[in-house]
Each structure stands twice: as structure tokens, then as C-alpha cells.
Amino acid sequence: MVYKYIQKKKHKKSGGNIFKAVELCCVSPSSAIIHKTVFSDLGYFDEELLACEDYDFWLRYRYQTNFTSLKATSDKKW
Structure with a gap:
């Protein structure tokens, strides 16, 4: 049961290796900022x-380019 294993282990951000990222879906589409040309390409x-449509996209995106996550909060509550 992968789910139980993940819950017990603190998530560690991968260093950009696509194969390490396969174990966890580490990107949320609602929090990503992507230029529209990426979707065109x-x-x-x-x-x-049937499931994981976004995860398939992140794998394709990572294969073509590099991306990173921000360590700090970058939003404001109004």
C-alpha cells in the first residue's frame, strides 16, 4: 500500500529527476503558473x-524542460 507508506514519510521535494518524481505527484495544477505556449507545445x-491526467502532463513537461518549486509563500489573502 503506497498510500500508507507516503503518509508515514515526510515528503521530500525531488531535485528535478523525473524518475524520482514518479513515486509522488508533487505538483498541484491549481498552484502552478505556466505560460500558455507550454500547452501549445x-x-x-x-x-x-481515466485518472491522473495532470500527472501525465507534469511528466511530459518535466521531460521537455526544468521547473522548480518556491520555498516561500507567494500569495496574499485579501
Whole structure:
């Protein structure tokens, strides 16, 4: 049961290695900022997949380019 294993272990951000990222879905589409040309180049989410459409996109995106996560909060509550 991968879920139980993940819950017991603190998530560690991967260093950009796509194969390490396969173990965890480490990107939330609602928190990502992506230029629209990326979707033109890579395509959108694959709607034919039954689940993990966003994860498939992140794997394709990571294969083509580098991305990083911000360590600090970058939003403001109004």
C-alpha cells in the first residue's frame, strides 16, 4: 500500500529527476503558473486517461524542460 507508506514519510521535494518524481505527484495544477505556449507545445491534459491526467502532463513537461518549486509563500489573502 503506497498510500500508507507516503503518509508515514515526510515528503521530500525531488531535485528535478523525473524518475524520482514518479513515486509522488508533487505538483498541484491549481498552484502552478505556466505560460500558455507550454500547452501549445506539449498539448493539454489527456482526457482519455481515466485518472491522473495532470500527472501525465507534469511528466511530459518535466521531460521537455526544468521547473522548480518556491520555498516561500507567494500569495496574499485579501
